[in-house]
Amino acid sequence: MSSDGVSGTFTGRSILVTGGGSGIGLGIAQALVAEGAHVTICGRSADKLSTAAEKIAATGAFASGGSISTVAADVTDEADVARAVARAMETTGRLDGVVACAGGNETIAPITQLDADAWRRTVDLNVTGTMLTIKHGARALVAAGGGAIVAISSIAASNTHRWFGAYGVSKSGVDHLVQLAADELGASGVRVNGIRPGLTRTDLVAMITDGGPILDDYMACTPLARVGEVDDxxxxxxxxxxxxxxWITGQVINVDGGQMLRRGPDFTSMLEQVYGADGLRGVVSE
Incomplete structure (x- = not known):
């Protein structure tokens, strides 16, 4: 993506951030606005997006000349994604960057007890949603002469997370999609890279980051033994x-304090209460 020549600034650039209503997506949007970008955040809840925009405004980020817009959209719905891309282009008439952050998981369970419909919804959200974001975002970037896409994956794609079901599997799909898109789109000046966050402090994982045996296990498996922050x-x-x-494309980079060097987290203390020790090793009582 081109720049105005000032390192680290995005003055006048239009960027779409999916999943921008909370957590990592919100943090990325705020950081970009603070450096002058015109950011459009999308998510399923218009109220959540409105609250997120107010939070960004309250930080004083607009002093840089950046702005925030919102559009309610479901990334698994192709028409919604196309509409979100069009909304992101309204301020400047073009699109310069895309952050595909929307994702989630409905399948915390032993593999022998996974709900197939929840599996499909999780794969649809993480893989198909990212594909549609790249598909329509890339069309706009190619038309503008180039740009950059960043997809948010997970350490669960590089290190197995027992009992996470479709989550790590689908995030591995995101990683391959990043490489595929980078290979195809490089000829048009579009770069595509991915980020695999480790345990990052957001409301979604507060039950872990607030302390307890699961957090202790994370720290034991993390060379830089602290919880990640959205700013990371x-x-x-x-x-x-x-x-x-x-000159960087097709890369998927772990931001996890080095946990990828060891192993994924142990959720036994939480899930054994639900499924029992036998259930966690695959036993299903009829």
């Missing part, structure tokens, strides 16, 4: 979208 992820996202990374 936003910093790399800005780099991959910005002028310092114009």
């Amino acid at each position: 992820i936003a910093g790399l996202a800005k780099f991959l979208l910005g002028p310092e990374s114009t």
Whole structure:
């Protein structure tokens, strides 16, 4: 993505952030607005997006000349994604960057007890949703002469997370999609990279980051033994979208304090209460 020549700034650039209503997506959007970007955040809940926009405004981020817009959209609905891309182009008439952050998981369970419909919904959200975001975002970026896409994956794609069902599997699909898109779109000046966050402090994982045996296990498996912050992820996202990374594409980078060097977390203390020790090893009582 081109720049105005000032390292680290996005003045006048239009960027779409899916899943921007909370957590990592919100943090990335706020960081980009603070550097002058015109950011459009999308998500399923209009109320949540409105609250997110108010939070960004309250930080004083608009002093840089950036702005925030919202559009309610479901990334698994192709028409919604196309509409979100069009909304992101309204301010400047073009699109310069895309952050595909929308994702989730409905399948925390032993593999022998996974709900097939929940599996399909999770794969649809994480893989198909990312594909549709790249598909329509890339069309706009190619038309503008180039740009950058960043997809948010997970450490669960690189390190097995027992009992996470479709989550790690689908995030591995996101990683391959990043490489495929980077290979295809490079000829049009579009770069595509991914980020695999480790345990990152957001409301979604507060029950872990607030303390307890699962957090202790995370720390034992993390060389830089602390919980990640949204700013850790936003910093790399800005780099991959910005002028310092114009010869980087097709990469998926862990931001996890080094946990990828060891193993995924042990959720036994939480899930054994639900499924029992036998259930966690695959026993199903009829």
